[in-house]
Amino acid sequence: MNKLGEKIKEIRLKEGLSQEALAKELGYNSRSTINKIEKGINEISYDKLMLLIKKYEIAMDELLE
Numbered sequence: 001m002n003k004l005g006e007k008i009k010e011i012r013l014k015e016g017l018s019q020e021a022l023a024k025e026l027g028y029n030s031r032s033t034i035n036k037i038e039k040g041i042n043e044i045s046y047d048k049l050m051l052l053i054k055k056y057e058i059a060m061d062e063l064l065e
Helices: 003-014 019-026 031-039 046-055 060-064
Strands: none
Touching: 003 031, 003 060, 019 031, 019 046, 046 060
């Protein structure tokens, strides 16, 4: 797992969301996309990252530290 993937997973769990629910909120078709992002297999796009930051009011530095 990479650091960004770990942070995204922390946020998802803190918000009480399943991978499927977060995928839908960010506009992905499948929970496997979130699974791959959390494991560091895929990277999250800039647009989706900005959507995540705005939706859950996360500071950019907190997410990218």
